[in-house]
Amino acid sequence: MDVAYALPPELWVLVLSYLNTEDRHALRACSRRLRTLADHPSLWRDSTVVLSDLRRYTFGFWSTLEARKLTRVAVRHLRRKEWRRLLCFLPSLTAVVFLDGCRQYRERYLENLWRFEGLTELGVRNAAWSEPPIGRTLSEKINDRLTHLSVCCVRLPSATDFIRTVSGLSNLRFLLFHPEEGRSGMDRVRPVPGPVFHGLLLGLKKLRHLSWGMKPEPWEPLPEDYFSPADPEHPESFRYGGPELTSLELVDYIESLLSKDALKCLKSLRSLKIHYRHIRNDVECCLGYWLNSLPNLESLSINGGTSLSNYADNIPPSVTRLTLRMAFTLKDLHLISPRVPHLKHLDIWQNGSRGSLCKRIPALFPELRLIRIRFLRREPEKDLLNLVRLPHLQRLELLVERFFIVRDYLNGHHWPSAHVQELIEKLCALSHDRITVVTDMRRRNLRRECDCLWEGD
DSSP states (O other): OOGGGSSOHHHHHHHHTTSOHHHHHHHHTSOHHHHHHHTOGGGSTTOOEEEEOGGGOOHHHHHHHHHHTOOEEEEESOOTTHHHHHHHHOTTOOEEEEEOOOSEEOGGGGTTGGGOTTOOEEEEEEEEESSOSSOHHHHHHHTTTOOEEEEEEEEOSOHHHHHHHHTTOTTOOEEEEEEOOOSSGGGOOOOOOHHHHHHHHHHOTTOOEEEEEOOOSSOOOOOTTTTOOBOTTOTTSOOBOSOOOSEEEEEEEOTTSSOTTTTTTOTTOOEEEEEESSOOTTSOOOHHHHHHTOTTOOEEEEESOSOGGGTGGGSOTTOOEEEEESOOOHHHHHHHGGGOTTOOEEEEEGGGSOSOHHHHHHHHOTTOOEEEEEESSSOOOGGGGGGGGOTTOOEEEEEEOHHHHHHHHHTTOOSSOHHHHHHHHHHHHHTTTOSEEEOSOOOOOTTTOOTTTOOOO
């Protein structure tokens, strides 16, 4: 008797849910029964399949995708005529991400997108367009459906005209816009003018997440009310008329590009991420003023920028998630500790500090439940075992940059090394397996996370 029939399907699906994608594919090759179980839709609900050159896929491949009820795809180098083939085999798609274009594209390249009746998410990555990727005709057809739009590393003929078109997508809740800088001086990225950006915020009342690329050339300060459009229905007195944003991400930000009061109207923010382009020590850091105006902030992520001590005292006590991608000292952490008494998640660089960091963390942040530490040059040491003193710690992620993984693998060393694996086993034993230790980078969400910011695989 086939062992696959020994258990009911519900239990098999539960067991398979603990396996990664590679293990599921290996298991489904054992028998027809296991193949059917491994293709259960609940196991692939959050998956995104990457497709290219649709002519090479067999009917069996499309049947597998249909059995899994996959509704999210990322396509590479897809010819315009192949969109119809995709529509034929996967008509119920809800998310499409266009990756790695190898030539210039025109507006009509995406003209068949409106035929996907359930489409709610669209992404465009790493391509050059001689015409806007979303024109007036297409935007009118998908206006009532599209809720997520991400455009990253894309060269556009006019970013201003594109933003004007996007302003008409009134149902958008997620917007990521990181334009690419051209090769010549004539193609330099120009900041979206204040009136056009205000039109975007006034038109997208349902917007909750905004990731905005800020790489202006030449550099010049933006208007003080750049993120504070006035409500046109109340001209007699100023009233904020933009969306109730809960998440804001500023990419390639240059200090003093925005004023001290730039975010004073965004009281609804729960998450703030800032990726600095470079450090400017000759200007005052505005981050401290921004944090003072965000009393409900729960998640703060800083990548680069000036010294942490410049704004540590301004971090609101409501923050429970903190990510620091910068050089800092133990003294900086001592400054932060009393400001965030309920910190639950901490993501830091180990090699950005001096001293025994893991030995100090339990006393500074006793309520931590997740710690993510990235190692740049040296491996974890014995002080890692001090983390067992965190009574609520459930997950510990020990990560290294992909460059070092590849380099060490070519030199005959694997991550995690035998020394690190021994530390992990000791930590698990001391915590009675309460702490789950992860050493693998998580895979990227192609629909939400772009190439220019991703630090994983």
